[in-house]
Amino acid sequence: MLEKLKNHIAQNLPFLEHKKLFLAVSGGLDSMVLLHLLQQLPYEIAVLHCNFQLRGLESFGDQNFIQNYANQHDIPIFITQFDTTAFAKDYKLSTQVAARELRYSWFYEQLETLNFDYLLTAHHADDTLETFFINLTRGTGLEGLTGIPMQNEQVIRPLLPFSRQEMELYAKENKIEWREDSSNASDKYLRNKIRHHLIPTLKELNPNFIASFQKTQNYLQEAQEMVEDAAIMVYQQVAKAHENDIYFDLKQLLKLPNYKSYLYQWLHEFGFTAWQDIYDLVESQSGKQVFAAKYRLLKDRKFLILNPIDFEPTNEEFLIEKSATVVKIPLNLSFCKVDDISVATNETIFVDEEKLVFPLVLRKWKTGDFLQPFGMNGKTKKVSKLYKDEKLSLIEKENTWILCSNNQIVWVVGIRQDERFKIENSTENILKIALI
Structure with a gap:
């Protein structure tokens, strides 16, 4: 031996x-x-x-x-x-x-x-x-x-x-x-x-059963290796990673006659066990989810989205004083006064500082939130409708922050500015706010 x-x-x-x-x-x-x-x-x-x-x-x-x-x-x-x-x-x-x-x-x-x-x-x-x-x-x-x-x-x-x-x-x-x-x-x-x-x-x-079984094990291991190789090749056609999330293209997935087997190969290592629920998710309506201990799989229109559950829903609010020039928590923002404005983008806005009531508040979306989207001539819109029109996934909605002044939305950060705080001819102090 x-x-x-x-x-x-x-x-x-x-x-x-x-x-x-x-x-x-x-x-x-x-x-x-x-x-x-x-x-x-x-x-x-x-x-x-x-x-x-x-x-x-x-x-x-x-x-x-x-x-x-x-x-x-x-x-x-x-x-x-x-x-x-x-x-x-x-x-x-x-x-x-x-x-x-x-x-x-x-x-x-x-x-x-x-x-x-x-x-x-x-x-x-x-x-x-x-x-x-x-x-x-x-x-x-x-x-x-x-x-x-x-x-x-x-x-x-x-x-x-x-x-x-x-x-x-x-x-x-x-x-x-x-x-x-x-x-x-x-x-x-x-x-x-x-x-x-x-x-x-x-x-x-069979007195030689152990030896026979070891041969069978070798065959099974070789078959498993072939399955894993095939899963890797198909994965490259169906899945794309974005930051901590993985997007599975349902159109490409459904072209596979045995897509359930591929889903099992891709997802079992993340701790999922409710396989029938996952298979049903492919045909279900947007917003449906299946959970493992540390991950979730979300149906979002044309994709299944896998992401880690590494956060808790938060009601926490972050205050921003008038003297602030840079904020790093919960996201990176810069605040600076400027003499004139350049082109505003989703990541940079210009507001009339005199219209703001400090401290400003950064928080997540709440039921009933609305804004007056810049360029819509004073028309109001629910934030939930804005999210829907922007085709945000549930994960993106959960990770979007809102900048408020005296309970009024100034900016759905990275998406849309509110018109109530826009620059006018009478504006004397222009404040530039940007994601950095």
């Missing part, structure tokens, strides 16, 4: 050479085999151990076991303890999900703090097989059937080519001690049910 691992690393993970490696060690068979193997290879290693305090004295027995092993072999070890049950309750997570969140958060923290390069875990071929069936029962797409990745950022899984049977044999041949997790004997968890009942039956039907 050692020679096989050396060849595997040389062929697939050569970048590990001369790197500092953490090993995630629980004290169980898999992680103790990983630790034993890495002790025989020319790497600088250290052990990370998490005590989740889920099995009473047994959890502390695991901690003491791996602590003693590390001390006996002069291996640096770092240990942490979690109140996993309380964390799961506070954040309304399952115990398994809570433990995963806690350990990987701590792992990445240690990588950064102690300046290590990678974290190695002991996932192996049987883990990949179990994950395949777990995802299959939950109705996954192709990506969910391709198995556990060998590398995920700084997390490396060098034992994926090895079966549990190989690891058990290696442990017995090398007289490696390990701790048995009593929870592994329970059928409480889906993974254990698959491990105890389904997989033994499959191995009974």
